[in-house]
Amino acid sequence: MVETEQQSSESSHAAIRTVALLLMRHEIRNLRRWFEEFDRDILLPILLGEIAMHNTGAFEHASANGNGGRNGRAEEGLPSSPDAWRTCTLRPCNAYSIAAATGLPRETVRRKIVRLVELGWVERRGNGHLFVTEVAFDHFGKVLTSRELSEVIETADRARKLLQE
Structure with missing residues (x-):
């Protein structure tokens, strides 16, 4: 035995x-x-991902509070139709919150965000608020689903x- x-x-x-x-x-x-x-810069996808998670965190928050999803699971509270993404309200973030989330120096994060803006994957709005662009959602959505x-x-x-x- x-x-x-x-x-x-x-x-x-x-x-x-x-x-x-x-x-x-x-x-x-x-x-x-x-x-x-990401042009051989491994920090760029990490930062883009953090910005996207901050932006879309409102969906998870709504789901956890019973405002979305049957079982309180975040994925059940996410918009299911392509049009829902275009009309939803994204939660803003800034370089400071991204630096805090990643543990990277704020100046490094600022430099990398400039590059993400140049690539058209992030846009900076008033007060330095950062948002992932629809171009980034479409591009990386296709990459992720295709392979x-x-x-x-x-x-x-x-x-x-x-x-x-």
Whole structure:
């Protein structure tokens, strides 16, 4: 009996290591893509993502407070139609809040935001408020759905199979 439990434990650890390697390959492949997509500056996708999360955080907040989503899950409170994104109110952020969220120096964040504005992926409005542009939502939405979403699903399915064995 003890031997069977030990074999089961070893098998479980082997499966977890295999899944960890599978996930690592997936993440490294994505990091390389983002690195190239953002002119070899890995901080740009991080900052764009933080700005987008701040902007769209109102959806999660509404969902958590029962104003969206059946089970209080954030994804259920997100707009489902393409037109909803165009008419929704985005929550503003600024360089200071992004620096605080990422732990990066404020001056570094300011410089990188200038680049994101030049690329047309972020716009700066009154009082320094930052918003992800519709161009960025459309561009990266297409990138994510065309290649990465199917890879995430495939990787998750492979990981699930490995852990069930």
